[in-house]
Amino acid sequence: MDKVLSKKVGEKVMLLGNEAIVRGVLESGVQFVSTYPGTPASEIGNTFFKIENSKFKIPNLYFEFSTNEKVAMEVGAGASFSGLRTLVAMKNFGLNVASDFLIPLVYSGVKGGMVILVADDPGCSSSAQSEQNSRTFAQLAHIPVLEPSTPQECKDFTKFAFELSEKYKIPVMVRETTRVALQSGIVKLGKIVQGKRKGKFIKDPHQFVTMPPRVLEMKKELLEKIEKIRKEVSEKSPLNKNSGGQSSAISKVGVVTSGVSHLYAMEALRELNLNLPVLKLGFFNPLPEEKIKKFIKNLKKVLIVEELEPYLEKDIARLAKDVNCNLKIIGKELVPEVNELRPEIVLQAVAKITGKKFKIKNSLEIKNLKLKIPRRKPQLCPGCPYWLIFQGVKKAADPKKVIFGGEIGCYMLAGLPPHNVQDYLYCMGSSVGIAHGIKKATNQKLIAFVGDSSFYHSGIPALINASSNNSNPLIIIMDNQTTAMTGHQPHPGIEKTGMGEPSPKIKIEDIVKACGVKNLKIIDPINQKEFVKTVKDFLSKKTVSVIIARRPCIFVK
Amino acid sequence: MKNKKEFNIILAGIGGQGIITLTQVLAEAALIEKLDVKTSELHGLSQRGGSVETHVRFGKEIHSPLIRQGGASLIISLEAQEALKAYYYGTKTKTQFLVNDFIKPILDAKKSFSSKGISRELKKFSKKTIFIPASKIAKEKLGNEVLTGIYLLGYAVFKKLIPLKPNSILKAIKKVVPEKYFELNKKAFELAKKL
Numbered sequence: 007m008d009k010v011l012s013k014k015v016g017e018k019v020m021l022l023g024n025e026a027i028v029r030g031v032l033e034s035g036v037q038f039v040s041t042y043p044g045t046p047a048s049e050i051g052n053t054f055f056k057i058e059n060s061k062f063k064i065p066n067l068y069f070e071f072s073t074n075e076k077v078a079m080e081v082g083a084g085a086s087f088s089g090l091r092t093l094v095a096m097k098n099f100g101l102n103v104a105s106d107f108l109i110p111l112v113y114s115g116v117k118g119g120m121v122i123l124v125a126d127d128p129g130c131s132s133s134a135q136s137e138q139n140s141r142t143f144a145q146l147a148h149i150p151v152l153e154p155s156t157p158q159e160c161k162d163f164t165k166f167a168f169e170l171s172e173k174y175k176i177p178v179m180v181r182e183t184t185r186v187a188l189q190s191g192i193v194k195l196g197k198i199v200q201g202k203r204k205g206k207f208i209k210d211p212h213q214f215v216t217m218p219p220r221v222l223e224m225k226k227e228l229l230e231k232i233e234k235i236r237k238e239v240s241e242k243s244p245l246n247k248n249s250g251g252q253s254s255a256i257s258k259v260g261v262v263t264s265g266v267s268h269l270y271a272m273e274a275l276r277e278l279n280l281n282l283p284v285l286k287l288g289f290f291n292p293l294p295e296e297k298i299k300k301f302i303k304n305l306k307k308v309l310i311v312e313e314l315e316p317y318l319e320k321d322i323a324r325l326a327k328d329v330n331c332n333l334k335i336i337g338k339e340l341v342p343e344v345n346e347l348r349p350e351i352v353l354q355a356v357a358k359i360t361g362k363k364f365k366i367k368n369s370l371e372i373k374n375l376k377l378k379i380p381r382r383k384p385q386l387c388p389g390c391p392y393w394l395i396f397q398g399v400k401k402a403a404d405p406k407k408v409i410f411g412g413e414i415g416c417y418m419l420a421g422l423p424p425h426n427v428q429d430y431l432y433c434m435g436s437s438v439g440i441a442h443g444i445k446k447a448t449n450q451k452l453i454a455f456v457g458d459s460s461f462y463h464s465g466i467p468a469l470i471n472a473s474s475n476n477s478n479p480l481i482i483i484m485d486n487q488t489t490a491m492t493g494h495q496p497h498p499g500i501e502k503t504g505m506g507e508p509s510p511k512i513k514i515e516d517i518v519k520a521c522g523v524k525n526l527k528i529i530d531p532i533n534q535k536e537f538v539k540t541v542k543d544f545l546s547k548k549t550v551s552v553i554i555a556r557r558p559c560i561f562v563k
Numbered sequence: 564m565k566n567k568k569e570f571n572i573i574l575a576g577i578g579g580q581g582i583i584t585l586t587q588v589l590a591e592a593a594l595i596e597k598l599d600v601k602t603s604e605l606h607g608l609s610q611r612g613g614s615v616e617t618h619v620r621f622g623k624e625i626h627s628p629l630i631r632q633g634g635a636s637l638i639i640s641l642e643a644q645e646a647l648k649a650y651y652y653g654t655k656t657k658t659q660f661l662v663n664d665f666i667k668p669i670l671d672a673k674k675s676f677s678s679k680g681i682s683r684e685l686k687k688f689s690k691k692t693i694f695i696p697a698s699k700i701a702k703e704k705l706g707n708e709v710l711t712g713i714y715l716l717g718y719a720v721f722k723k724l725i726p727l728k729p730n731s732i733l734k735a736i737k738k739v740v741p742e743k744y745f746e747l748n749k750k751a752f753e754l755a756k757k758l
Contacts, residue, residue: 020590020600045607132607189628190590190602272626349631367654368633371687377680379644380672382577385612419611423671491607 007056017195023187024049026157027123027180029195030164031093032064034119037201038085039069040078042463043492044097045132046187047125051095052493059506066201070504071495074463075100079107079122086120087214088205091168095123098138099433103464109147110216112177113224115231118203119172121164122149125182128313129346132184134418135433137344139314140181144291148228150235151179151290152245153265157191163288166245174235181290183313185266185346236292245288246297251281254301259360262301262322263311264290270352271311277353278362293321299329309359310337313347383422391486391557392417394531396425399453399482401534402541409444411437411454416491417484420455435464441479442472451545453480458514459489459497466517473522473550480544480551483514486559494561518552525551532557564596564726569622571630572725575649576641577667578612581712584739586617588716591735592727593621603628614645637724641712642667643694647681653688660689661719663697663711701751710751718755
């Protein structure tokens with residue numbers, strides 16, 4: 007935190023990509039930050055939380071952990087509509103939750119600069135559920151998207167994104183991936199700017215009411231806005247540049263890349279002693295189409311180095327039809343669509359298209375490796391209350407007969423040994439909804455696990471639905487009184503805000519009761535006898551049952 | 564660092580062994596020596612007692628935060644089985660392994676592996692492999708196994724396995740570690756000096 011807050015302008019410090027985002031926000035005079043935690047974006051909220059709970063509290067800066075990402079984005083938009091610069095941060099799946107609001111928000115546009123930070127996780131090192139490529143929202147929502155490669159760019163692009171957003175009155179997405187967000191590197195600090203605006207919402211239904219037929223006009227205006235940004239900014243911006251050696255007018259072979267892939271491409275060129283032109287695209291949307299056309303015009307071959315789906319590749323194929331229909335475009339045949347990229351994959355791809363002979367020295371040894379050590383799987387911490395819950399559930403319910411529904415959080419470790427009590431696993435809130443569907447479709451017994459933070463995030467509508475439709479799953483709310491997996495952030499059940507101020511406790515049991523649930527017990531799972539008895543008892547109820555298994559995470563003081 | 568080209572370190576071990584702290588110390592030390600630095604780490608699920616592997620690269624100009632296959636100059640592992648898992652980054656001509664001679668069984672492994680067997684395999688991926696009972700030393704001489712990593716780092720620096728000055732590392736420890744633990748960490752770091 008000290009480094010992020012350093013007042014020494016020009017100082018060079020080591021920062022994680024996520025810390026550099028925070029610094030970029032502080033250098034932009036931002037006054038409003040909202041987030042829901044999720045790796046690999048968690049450090050952003052955590053850093054603001056630490057700042058706001060320390061003696062270095064920044065005047066005129068409001069920070070909150072919102073109930074979920076959709077709410078976070080709505081809250082942030084409200085502040086932006088009132089003229090304040092606003093950051094909303096989330097992981098990839100959070101954007102799905104927020105997308106219902108995101109799409110009309112881009113139509114209407116904003117007032118104070120609004121940046122939406124989204125962190126994808128190619129390779130799923132910290133994400134169950136899917137290997138989502140959030141760049142696709144550029145097409146779906148017509149939102150400008152920037153992709154930094156390094157911590158320095160995380161800071162610079164964030165500052166630029168606020169300028170762009172404010173100038174064109176449009177929210178701007180900054181998209182990181184794990185190896186950018188959790189990459190540390192040297193960042194040169196600028197000046198921290200204290201935001202001084204007074205928020206005021208000026209009524210303007212023409213901008214903020216997305217009713218038809220006005221909404222179609224809004225769409226037209228949005229498409230025009232994007233074309234304007236393309237011509238006036240993206241085509242001219244140094245964020246899109248040839249970062250390689252040679253000019254693309256002379257070379258026969260070129261590389262187009264963005265994000266962390268750019269770093270692997272540069273590394274490959276150095277190792278192979280090549281001097282190829284490399285078009286690095288800081289803008290994913292709108293793409294600098296004329297700049298790209300100029301780059302590919304005289305090339306014979308172009309290698310597209312991008313992680314996950316071939317979006318750039320498809321766009322370049324489209325643009326090549328106009329200017330160079332014989333261009334050989336090489337992408338996903340050498341750069342896989344599944345899993346994150348690694349430097350050696352890019353190295354081999356570059357070697358192949360340039361005809362350089364290159365063999366990685368340890369390949370043969372790897373092939374002949376005799377000792378194969380299995381993966382050390384993640385574990386619940388020693389002393390974690392979830393051990394007691396899983397153990398109790400297995401005593402009460404025969405895992406061969408009872409179905410177990412899981413979700414995202416520490417409790418997804420239910421699926422690993424020694425627990426093995428997880429028959430499905432999807433997004434937050436889903437365990438309850440699916441449970442209700444299974445109960446209606448079958449006569450099987452079922453227990454759905456949902457975490458406390460997840461319950462507030464999106465479990466409540468599913469519980470209302472199950473209860474109001476006369477369903478009878480058993481739901482165990484794993485109340486460890488924190489958002490544990492992502493670094494122990496507070497949630498509505500904790501009497502503390504992101505600013506460190508006291509707040510009302512929203513009791514889970516009050517919500518459950520209000521949902522019409524009659525079978526409700528709050529049990530500390532250390533009382534195994536009572537816990538096991540209740541699970542057995544509740545499994546045969548005719549209406550929905552809820553056990554709040556309440557025991558704090560060992561890291562909660 | 565004299566030869567400024569590049570130096571690539573993999574830090575391997577198990578979540579909770581303090582590998583992220585070691586990563587930060589190395590990065591700050593390289594920055595103190597005015598080198599370019601990149602690191603890569605993982606958070607969240609991957610910190611829950613599973614295998615942990617971080618990358619630290621420093622030199623004149625560093626692009627990638629990840630070390631490529633066969634590209635490690637040095638692999639420091641805080642657990643012996645995790646050292647073998649890092650074979651991917653090792654090559655016979657280039658890589659040195661510094662391994663804590665300590666085995667923590669893997670939950671659903673059919674058998675456990677011996678340091679001897681691991682060492683034999685590692686020879687194919689390294690020009691030199693050093694096994695040190697660092698956990699034991701940290702426990703006996705410093706009273707706390709948590710200091711294993713800093714002790715091993717001290718060993719690596721004083722035996723010149725890492726081209727950074729001991730003083731730069733000490734300054735970096737001061738920057739990274741909470742003030743009240745500095746003296747203890749300093750002691751752990753300098754323990755290997757006398758060897």
